[in-house]
Amino acid sequence: MNFSNKVVIVTGAASGIGRGIATAYAKAGGKVVVADMDNAKGNETVLFIHSQGGKALFVPTDVRKEKDIIQLCEKTYQRFGKIDILINNAGKSGFTPFYELTAEQWDDVMNTNLRSVFLCSREAAKYIRKNENGGSIVNIASTRALMSELNSEAYAASKGGIVAITHALAASLSNDRITVNAISPGWVHTGDYDELTSIDHAQHLSKRVGKPSDIARACMYLTAKENDFVTGVNLVVDGGMTRKMIYEE
Numbered sequence: 001m002n003f004s005n006k007v008v009i010v011t012g013a014a015s016g017i018g019r020g021i022a023t024a025y026a027k028a029g030g031k032v033v034v035a036d037m038d039n040a041k042g043n044e045t046v047l048f049i050h051s052q053g054g055k056a057l058f059v060p061t062d063v064r065k066e067k068d069i070i071q072l073c074e075k076t077y078q079r080f081g082k083i084d085i086l087i088n089n090a091g092k093s094g095f096t097p098f099y100e101l102t103a104e105q106w107d108d109v110m111n112t113n114l115r116s117v118f119l120c121s122r123e124a125a126k127y128i129r130k131n132e133n134g135g136s137i138v139n140i141a142s143t144r145a146l147m148s149e150l151n152s153e154a155y156a157a158s159k160g161g162i163v164a165i166t167h168a169l170a171a172s173l174s175n176d177r178i179t180v181n182a183i184s185p186g187w188v189h190t191g192d193y194d195e196l197t198s199i200d201h202a203q204h205l206s207k208r209v210g211k212p213s214d215i216a217r218a219c220m221y222l223t224a225k226e227n228d229f230v231t232g233v234n235l236v237v238d239g240g241m242t243r244k245m246i247y248e249e
Helices: 016-027 039-051 066-080 103-128 153-172 198-202 212-223
Strands: 007-011 031-036 055-060 085-088 135-140 178-185 234-237
Touching (some): 016 031, 031 039, 055 066, 066 103, 085 212, 103 153, 135 153, 153 178, 178 212, 212 234
Parallel strands (some): 007 031, 007 085, 031 055, 085 135, 135 178
């Protein structure tokens, strides 16, 4: 898939899955905007992309703040003259024992994970709809929108909300030729892959743990113009774990 001259914003792109997504788009010819709170790692990501011959811009962004998101889109448009693709990747987990979970902690997870999807999508879509052929938005949810671990209430609720707002946005933005989809990753290892054990891999139907590149390729599939018949979906990328029936022996 070729993304030459496509302008792509990736939130939470300084590290982990976000960095994998940003570098993949740059390698495919995209002009990537790295949005993150971590200035040091954000600039490192941009330098890495430049070292590979790609084009990238770092814009310090706290996705909990509306003014930061507005500024992010304005700076992107000023630098590149358009916005084609938005990847809403920024998020936090923050598992806390339920009886100890405060309203402030709940709000922080919601503002980081879910409110940011609303704000980033609203602001980016104002520019994307100016394009003759529209564009795409991908929201990174989680398999925790579908299944749960202990003490994951805030995280699960935020990711479930992302899946719901995705199909709502797909409907609302359809007249602007903007596709909107979600990806729900399972276990995606962002550290040293060699640290994983054979048991880690074997428990997956795919027989391996996920990598950031798996999510990056899914993003590219959902944002390729050839695939604009796909909108409003939640693509689960988890090595089959949510389809595996598990009994303890």
